[in-house]
Amino acid sequence: MKVELPFLADGVEGGDVVQVLVKEGDHVAEGQSLIELETEKATVPVPAPSGGTVMKLLVRQGDHVKVGQALVDLDGGGSPPKTAEQEQPAAASTPQQIAQPATSKAPAPAKPAEQKPVERKPAEQKPAEQKTAEQKPPEEPVEQKDATSSQATAEPALHSQPNSDGAQAPQPSVAPASVKREAVQSASSGAAIPAPPSVRRLARELGVDLTQVKGSEAGGRITAEDVKAHVRERSRGAAAPAGHAGLPGKVFSTMYGTERRETLPSLRRKIASNMTQAWTNIPHVHQFQDADITDLMQLHKRYAPQFKKKGATLTLSSLFLKASVHALKLYPQLNATLDLTNGEVIYKDYYNIGVAVETPAGLIVPVVHHVDQKDLLQISLELADLAERTRKREVKLEELRGATFTVSNMGGLGAGPFTPIIYPPQVGILGVGKARMTPVYRDGQLVPRHILRLCVAYDHRLVDGADGARFTNEIVKVLEDFQGMFLGL
Missing domain, CATH: 2.40.50.100 (RNA polymerase II/Efflux pump adaptor protein, barrel-sandwich hybrid domain)
Structure with a gap:
């Protein structure tokens, strides 16, 4: 099977x-x-x-x-295959019978050599045209001489090498000169290469010699996919040549200086493809809003030591996950997927939040499942474990599935506000930057407050602007009064 x-x-x-x-x-x-x-x-x-x-x-x-x-x-056979030692007794019942095939096959290679004159030595094979004339009709050697004299002498010389025993082994005949003339014409002018102009242009852009590409269509016609496959094969073969493992890439000199070309890593290639598809197919709306998280920062400072005693690290990301779930319950259209094929909206009654994690290979999004059923301690423990194993590429496939919404927190990098890209088939994502100490006018005077600018991106095909704004405002409300969420306020 x-x-x-x-x-x-x-x-x-x-x-x-x-x-x-x-x-x-x-x-x-x-x-x-x-x-x-x-x-x-x-x-x-x-x-x-x-x-x-x-x-x-x-x-x-x-x-x-x-x-x-x-x-x-x-x-699907259940038993492993038999070894050579187990199969030998079935082939012959005695040691002599087992050895007999080897002795009988030994003289076989010498038979072709016995048909040729024994007194002729390898050095006497100099006039290669004589051998060619014996093996082909008379007109073929004549055409070969007309084509090019140098090829007529050099090519047969390659076909007259003695074998390891010193006997002259039979060699294939020289290709007709008409075939060689066609090959020379194909290599020089390209006229005989079966490829349309668009494929020829693509080959020139990629630096591909079409004479080295095998066509997949009828008559050996070369397609664009054949050229791309040839480039991929060439890249794999040149990725790590012997004695040059670990090179950073191919270095080229230009009129401005040197350039280095590296093969695009597999993960980066997939990220590029997915992000292009998401940005092209999803009509994004980015809703910005400021949140005063001064009280939240004090709450974090107060309870972080207690979390540490239990082996957990209370991070702002854990708080963002809880705030997101609270808002998703009020606006279920952001916890849904859009099925245009069947004309349906699929609302999810579970809340699995993806968390963007930076790794040396690229961005990966593990998932914290059933966030609504876990307290902050459980979320903090699971989130730290997931992030660590994701960076080591040890995360399980099941831990990457089923996200209904995503949170991307770049505050730890000191980044400001940014516009995140929705990860399909989800319809929303929360982007968080770094909070900044900002003078805020309150009660008739300016006071320093921690202000965090959020950005919620949502799919405008399913989420209207008013609902997107209300959803963003609800997240801000929770972050500004986190304890009020647990009190149902």
């Missing part, structure tokens, strides 16, 4: 094969990892659905595979 790539997570259509963990002929057990796949969210192993023998590998390292694509051809 063919083992296919299973469903991974919402919005994840596939990934890149980081490592193939088995080889053809291996016997695998049920649940044993076959490949390691890198998606835009995590690096995950793909297990075997049942035990059996790997008959054929259908993917290799560096390939991009999609959900439903076959990975390996697995023979």
Whole structure:
């Protein structure tokens, strides 16, 4: 049976094969990892659905595979394959019978050599035209001489190498000169290369020699996808050449100075694709609002030591998650997804909040599930553990699924307000920057207050501007009076 790539997570259509963990002929057990796949969210192993023998590998390292694509051809037989020592007694009943095939096959390679004159030495094969004339009709050597004299002498010389025993091995005949003339014409003018002008232009832009590209359409016609596949294959082959592992990239000299080109990492490529799709397909509205979090900062300072005694770190992110869930319950359209295919809105009665985490490879969004059912201590413990394992790329695939809303907090980086991009199929995201001490006019005088500017992005196809503004104001209200939320005020 063919083992296919299973469903991974919402919005994840596939990934890149980081490592193939088995080889053809291996016997695998049920649940044993076959490949390691890198998606835009995590690096995950793909297990075997049942035990059996790997008959054929259908993917290799560096390939991009999609959900439903076959990975390996697995023979569902339960027992592992027999070893060579176990199979030998079945082939022959005595040691002499086992050795007999080896002795009988030994003279076989010498038969072709015995048909040639024994007295002719390799050095005497100098006039290669004589050998060519014996193997081909007379007119073919004549055409070859007409084409080019240098090729007529150099090419046969490559076909007259003796084997390891010193005997002259049979060699293939020289290609007709008409074929060589066509190859020369293709390489020089490109006229004989079956490719449309658009593909030729693409090849020039990518620096691809079309004579090296194998066409996939009828008659060897080259498509744009063939050119791109050739570039990917060339990049994989040149990514880490022998003796040059760890090089930062290819360095080029320009009229302005040097440039370095590096292969786009798999995760970054997926992030770029997803963000482009989200920004292109979702009509974003960004709602800004200021929140006075002076009292919240004092609350955080008061209870942080008690959280620390219990092994947790009370962060503002934990408070943002609680505030978001409170507002989502009042405005359920921001905790929903839009199904345009069936003309439906899918409202979620659960509150799973994704939290953007910076990693060396790129941004990954693990999910804190059922935030509404957890207190601040549980959220703080889980959030710290998730963030740590995400940075190490040890987060589980289940911990990346099911988010209904996302919080992106860049305050720890000292960043100001920013406009976040919605992560589909969600319809909203909260972006938080750094709070700043700001003079605020209160009770007839200016007083210093911690002011935090929030930005809520929402999908305008489902969320109207008025509801988006009310939702943002509700988050501000909770942050300014966090204790009032628990009192139901």
